[in-house]
Amino acid sequence: MNWKTAATAMALTLLASTSVVRADGVLNIYNWGNYTSPDVIKKFEQKYNVKVTITDYDSNDTALAKVRQGGTGFDIAVPSQTFVPIWIKEGLLLETDPGKMENFKNVAPEWANPEFDPGRKYSVPWAWGTIGVVVNTDAYKGPADSWGIIFNTPDELKGKVNVVPEMNDVIFAAIKYLGGQQCTDDKAILKKVRDTLVAAKPNWIAMEYNTIEKMGAGDFKATSDWNGSALRQRLANPAIHYNYPKEGFGLWSDNVVVLKEAKNVENAKLFQNFIMDPENAAGLSAFHRYANAITGSEKYMPADMKDAPEVVIPADAKPRGEFQRMCAPEVQDIYTKIWTELQK
Amino acid sequence: MATAEQVAKEAEQSDVRARWLLSAPALLIILVAATGPLLIVLVYSFLTPGPYGDVKWQFSPEAWVSVFMERDIFDDTLSLAAAHITIFWRSIKLAVVTTIATLALGFPTAYFMATRSEKTRDIWLFLITIPFWTNLLIRTFAVLQIIRNEGIINTLLIKAGIVSAPVQILFTDTAILVGMAYVYLPLMVLPIYASMEKLDFRLVEAGYDLYANRFQVLRRIIFPLVKPGVIAGSILVFIPAIGAYVTPVVLGGGKNMMLSNLIELQFGQGRNWPLGSALSIAVMIIVMVALLAYVRNAGRTEVRHG
Numbered sequence: 001m002n003w004k005t006a007a008t009a010m011a012l013t014l015l016a017s018t019s020v021v022r023a024d025g026v027l028n029i030y031n032w033g034n035y036t037s038p039d040v041i042k043k044f045e046q047k048y049n050v051k052v053t054i055t056d057y058d059s060n061d062t063a064l065a066k067v068r069q070g071g072t073g074f075d076i077a078v079p080s081q082t083f084v085p086i087w088i089k090e091g092l093l094l095e096t097d098p099g100k101m102e103n104f105k106n107v108a109p110e111w112a113n114p115e116f117d118p119g120r121k122y123s124v125p126w127a128w129g130t131i132g133v134v135v136n137t138d139a140y141k142g143p144a145d146s147w148g149i150i151f152n153t154p155d156e157l158k159g160k161v162n163v164v165p166e167m168n169d170v171i172f173a174a175i176k177y178l179g180g181q182q183c184t185d186d187k188a189i190l191k192k193v194r195d196t197l198v199a200a201k202p203n204w205i206a207m208e209y210n211t212i213e214k215m216g217a218g219d220f221k222a223t224s225d226w227n228g229s230a231l232r233q234r235l236a237n238p239a240i241h242y243n244y245p246k247e248g249f250g251l252w253s254d255n256v257v258v259l260k261e262a263k264n265v266e267n268a269k270l271f272q273n274f275i276m277d278p279e280n281a282a283g284l285s286a287f288h289r290y291a292n293a294i295t296g297s298e299k300y301m302p303a304d305m306k307d308a309p310e311v312v313i314p315a316d317a318k319p320r321g322e323f324q325r326m327c328a329p330e331v332q333d334i335y336t337k338i339w340t341e342l343q344k
Numbered sequence: 345m346a347t348a349e350q351v352a353k354e355a356e357q358s359d360v361r362a363r364w365l366l367s368a369p370a371l372l373i374i375l376v377a378a379t380g381p382l383l384i385v386l387v388y389s390f391l392t393p394g395p396y397g398d399v400k401w402q403f404s405p406e407a408w409v410s411v412f413m414e415r416d417i418f419d420d421t422l423s424l425a426a427a428h429i430t431i432f433w434r435s436i437k438l439a440v441v442t443t444i445a446t447l448a449l450g451f452p453t454a455y456f457m458a459t460r461s462e463k464t465r466d467i468w469l470f471l472i473t474i475p476f477w478t479n480l481l482i483r484t485f486a487v488l489q490i491i492r493n494e495g496i497i498n499t500l501l502i503k504a505g506i507v508s509a510p511v512q513i514l515f516t517d518t519a520i521l522v523g524m525a526y527v528y529l530p531l532m533v534l535p536i537y538a539s540m541e542k543l544d545f546r547l548v549e550a551g552y553d554l555y556a557n558r559f560q561v562l563r564r565i566i567f568p569l570v571k572p573g574v575i576a577g578s579i580l581v582f583i584p585a586i587g588a589y590v591t592p593v594v595l596g597g598g599k600n601m602m603l604s605n606l607i608e609l610q611f612g613q614g615r616n617w618p619l620g621s622a623l624s625i626a627v628m629i630i631v632m633v634a635l636l637a638y639v640r641n642a643g644r645t646e647v648r649h650g
Contacts, residue, residue: 059612059613061397061611061612061613061615062612064396064397065397065398065611068397068398086396090396159512162597165598166613167609167613167614168613187417187418190417190418191417191418194417201599204599205515205597205599206515206597206598206599207597207598207599208593208597208598217492217493217494218493218494219492219493219494219514219515326396329395329396329615332615333616334417336609336610336613336614336615336616337414337417338417339609339613339614340427340428340431340601340606340609340614341427343598343599343600343601343605344426344427344428344430344431344600344601
């Protein structure tokens with residue numbers, strides 16, 4: 001037997017042993033940047049003998065606009081819960097019925113029947129998290145569990161606070177801080193929101209996304225941020241703490257959906273099922289540093305995430321969390337105007 | 345039998361046809377790739393925004409109205425769009441200041457280069473073009489590393505004992521200007537150098553012979569002769585500067601919007617594509633008017649020499 005036949009034989013045995021379920025082909029994923037664990041993808045590729053491609057987007061609006069134009073070639077996207085109903089309503093999604101998939105039994109009960117996708121007809125949980133306040137305790141020792149850090153900045157933090165420029169998140173937080181309900185069309189509250197934001201801005205140093213690096217380097221001493229980002233900051237500098245504001249904080253989740261125009265539907269379904277497996281879900285979490293919604297994934301989670309206060313919401317803070325919704329277009333229009341006035 | 349005149353005429357006609365055919369690909373590209381998208385933007389600016397981005401095919405002048413006027417969020421009165429005007433003005437100011445700063449730095453640099461011996465000139469020219477090898481974003485982040493609180497400048501200042509706490513440069517207007525001037529400097533230097541290289545320095549000597557002082561020589565001889573380069577450089581800097589996006593966001597901290605950020609907001613979180621389109625066209629008109637005014641003004645005072 002010469003080396004060629006040997007290699008072929010080896011390759012064939014390898015193929016036979018790995019492809020338990022044969023699903024040759026490709027899977028094109030459209031997801032947020034720096035969000036997809038290469039290890040989990042490699043595992044999926046090997047298990048099903050599928051070539052996976054990943055394309056990045058940077059905002060829900062970009063993803064929606066692009067997919068709506070059609071002809072993208074993507075099979076899977078990962079919109080946030082505020083956007084899932086729009087994707088459904090616009091007829092962009094394929095009803096894959098994940099609720100009936102084999103691994104669906106692993107989905108935690110509170111995530112099995114969410115408001116944005118009743119009965120999980122389209123989507124599978126990818127990650128979820130919170131939006132709160134991050135403070136470097138070397139710079140500020142006082143109580144920090146309040147949006148007041150951002151909107152009524154204490155003296156020690158003046159000129160050192162960053163705000164992540166997500167319009168909906170910032171206005172949600174300001175409404176909570178002023179005691180209102182999200183998506184309110186109450187002009188009295190919205191006016192207060194505008195005045196509070198405009199008055200708070202001189203105390204901010206920047207409105208940037210790049211918080212992990214800048215909190216680490218000390219350019220910022222406090223920021224509004226997502227919990228996973230806060231976890232990465234604390235791992236770099238133990239003085240950095242994540243706080244769940246007492247006025248209430250936003251909850252979000254990103255969800256894996258299959259596009260109606262998908263060419264590789266079977267692979268896409270396999271992928272939806274694959275990531276509901278506890279070990280794979282934990283693998284995703286280990287990379288993006290957010291919680292997943294899969295029971296049983298705890299035992300595969302990296303040690304530094306198991307009890308991390310950023311990932312596991314403390315019992316007393318839990319009731320204050322609230323899912324952010326998409327507001328009505330008229331309300332959204334007012335948000336944009338407030339936002340423009342804030343940044344003018 | 346064809347007369348000589350006919351033959352000549354036919355030859356001319358076929359010549360014209362060949363020219364048109366040869367230039368057709370270029371014309372097609374200009375029409376389709378440049379004018380086409382612009383037309384779409386123009387059409388979109390007269391439509392109604394869709395509820396979640398995109399447009400509804402329904403005529404509406406609302407976008408154009410809101411470029412200049414705004415309805416108060418709370419009492420519905422119509423007034424001048426103060427926010428938009430502030431943002432327009434900030435971008436225009438930044439572009440003008442950047443042009444002046446790059447001119448102030450670029451003119452002496454070009455003069456220095458042009459007065460070197462021919463061999464060393466190429467080295468200087470090469471050095472000026474090196475930044476072009478690197479992406480704009482990376483160059484901007486390099487500036488950030490230098491001026492940030494724990495960056496090179498502040499570390500040196502503190503080590504030297506000049507200041508005790510870091511000087512806040514990052515996230516200020518100074519930071520934006522430093523970044524813009526650095527990024528756009530080559531675009532100013534190169535055209536001025538091209539003009540300067542052709543300058544006949546015997547004219548400068550003649551000026552001195554006629555008892556002109558240095559300033560007079562610069563103002564009356566050198567500057568008028570390299571003026572085309574100065575104009576070209578100013579245009580090359582001014583146009584991209586007015587649409588600058590990355591540099592103000594990275595170095596200014598994104599707290600104060602520039603024109604380009606305002607436009608981006610409409611296509612992203614703002615979900616008002618018609619307004620975004622109208623704003624884009626408004627910017628184009630402003631740039632065009634500014635350029636026409638500038639070129640006409642600059643061209644008026646022609647200097648004769650030779």
